[in-house]
Amino acid sequence: MIKIIRNLLNRENKKIMFSLVTLLIISASVSVYSFLQPTTITNQINDNTAQFQTTYDYKATVTPNVLNPNGGTIEVGDTIFKKVTTAIPFDLKTTVKSENPLTIKGTHEVKLLVKAGELWERTFPLEEKQYFEQTGKDLSIVDNAYTIDIAKLKTFITQVEEEIGVRPEQYALEVIPTIQGTINFNGKEEEIQPQERLVFQYAYDEINLASEKTFTSNASFTTTQTIKSTFQLIGVPLPLIPVRTASTILFILLLISVSYAYRDLVISRHAPSLTQMERINKKHGSRIIPVTQKVTTADKSIFTLDTFKSIIKIADEKELPIFCCKDHQDGGAAYFIVDGDYMYNYETSRTELIRSAKKVEESDKAYARG
Incomplete structure (x- = not known):
């Protein structure tokens, strides 16, 4: 190269x-x-996605009053009047939906956590621990009705306040669905993530909803693919x-x-410029025979040629050697061919320097064609 x-x-x-x-x-x-x-490039391929949804639907059980003369369990909004409310019944539903069938198993229980700010807290069970195991694409893990007994809660809080002598401005009531277990899909197992809580703010004269009523979360089953x-x-x-x-x-x-x-x-x-003789000898040295003197020309017809190309051409056509005799006086040389009574001659001189690289190339191509 x-x-x-x-x-x-x-x-x-x-x-x-x-x-x-x-x-x-x-x-x-x-x-x-x-x-x-x-x-390499690593890609995550989603093989299946399980969507958990937990929904709370609550009402209020009230005593007869001007607004609700008959009392009973009624629909309420985000605010519940504590003085006329004896209980808050609610339905809790937790479902799992996926694109492909999976198996889910574990336990669930529901608790009520009462918190007095940073002062104290107490947990009340609303459901005993239950075991479940299901397989499919649309599963129901929890679907039960529960009740927060406000009347008993009032009695408990009043007793605590009297005993410790401290009365916080408000309390927090948190419904905690504790679901523990695993989800299995095609041999891959994932832990069930904790579900969100239903939270109420329990104040002196009212109970206010302090959380959302519907929560969703996802569990994804992925495969790692590494490609070049x-x-x-x-x-x-x-x-x-x-x-x-x-x-x-x-x-x-x-x-x-x-x-x-x-x-x-x-x-x-x-580099220093070469004379034409040096250039010719360097390029065509294998075809040139050096001699110390010219042959006798008295009995020969001499043809003086204008270019060395002509010498090459005649030598090729007649298959004759090319002789070279240097002129030591001016540094030039005479190139000649002897053909019987004829002599073909071409002479150079020291002062005739080499042509430009482009012209020499053109001349070399002409020699080759000749």
Whole structure:
């Protein structure tokens, strides 16, 4: 490769040199870009998704009053009047839906947590722990009715306040659905995440809803897929490792070749000019026979030729050797062919320097054609 690039540079072919430099830049860019890319890509494939939904639907059981003369269990909004309310019944539903069948098993229980700010807290069971195990795409884990007994809660809070002598401005009532267990899909197992709570703020004369009534969460089953990275070349995916290797080797070869060839070009441009005799002998030395003196020309017809090309042409046609006799006085030389009574002669002189590289190339091509 180095020899080829040197020859191209010696011919001063700017277009080819520009193409080589462009190829060098491209190979360097490809090499750097390929090394910046990861050798593998990790993808997460979602095999199945389980959606948990917990819904609370509460009402209020009240004593007869002006607003509700008959009393009983009524629909209420976010605010419940504590003085006329004896209980808060509610329905709790927790369902699981998925795209593909799965198995879920574990236990659930429901508790009521009463909190007096940072002062104290107390837990009351609303349901004993129960075991469940179900398989399918649409499952119901909890679907039960529960009651917060406000009358008993008032009695308990009053007793605590009297005993400790501290009365907070408000309390928090939290319904805690404790669901523990696992979800299994195709041999993959995930823990059931805690479900959100239903929260009320329990004040002196009213009870206010302090949370949402519907909560959703997801459990995903994924598969990790690792694939080898590719290099896109004009829309065609190529393996990354071979591209790295090939582009790097090509870049190194081009860099070394162009560097050496450019160095030779600089050296040749600063080298002393050769005489025409030196140029001819260097190029066609294998075909030239040096002699110390010319042959006797008295009995021969001499043809003086204008170019060395003519000597080459005649020697090829007649299959005769080319002789060279140096003229030590002016540094030139005489090149001649002897053909019986004829002698073909071409002479150079020391002062006739070598032509430009472009003209010599054209002359060399002519020699070859001759």
